[in-house]
Amino acid sequence: MQNILAKYVPERAVELCFELIKVNEVHLKIVNERVTRHGDYRKLPDGLHQITVNANLNKYRFLLTLVHEIAHLVAFRKYGHYIKPHGVEWKHTFQHLMLPFIQPEIFPSSLLPVLAKHFRNPTASSDTDAKLSLALKQFDPVNDKSYIFEVPYGSLFRLYNGKVFKKGNKRVKRYECIELSSGRVYLFQPNAEVEIIST
Incomplete structure (x- = not known):
C-alpha cells in the first residue's frame, strides 16, 4: 500500500496517510477521473468503508481529497450518521x-498560507475555495482549459x-452564463475550467 501511495501523495505524507488508512480500516480505490468529484466515501453493504480518489489529481490535491473523505468516515463514527455531510462536526474532524x-x-511554501486560511473554515470541496483551487492548479499538468474569470x-x-x-x-462571487441551446441561465464559480470557443 505504501508503494502505491508514494505515486499519489507527497513523499513525506506516505507514512501518515498509510496510518490513517490502517487505523480507520479504509478500503482505498484509486479510480479514473470523474469530472463531478475528486473522491467519495461510502459504507458498503458488507460494513467495509470504501474511499475512492481520482488517479489524475496532483499529489497535493490527492492528499487533501483522501483526508477529506477519511474525515467523513471518522466524523460519522464519532458523531453518528445524522450529522450534515459537511457540517461543523466534519469541519472539526x-x-x-x-x-x-x-x-x-509536505506542502510547498506557496501553498501553506492558502491552506492555513482554508482550514479556518474548510469548504465542502477544495474547488469551491477559489484561492485554494487556483493555488493547487499550478501543480497540475498544463492543459488548454481556461478559468471562467479569464473568459472575456x-x-x-x-x-x-x-x-x-x-x-x-x-x-x-459567481458568473451568469447562458446556455445557448436552452437559453437557461447558469451560475459558474470563477475557477470553473472551460474551453474557450474562438469565433
Missing part, C-alpha cells in the same frame, strides 16, 4: 486530521459535456 500534514516538508465577457465557451455557454455578468 477534517481540521484535526489535516494538522499533521500542514508543514513545509460575451465570449462563448464549452464544458466537458459539450454544452456551449455565453459568459455574462458577475453576480457577487
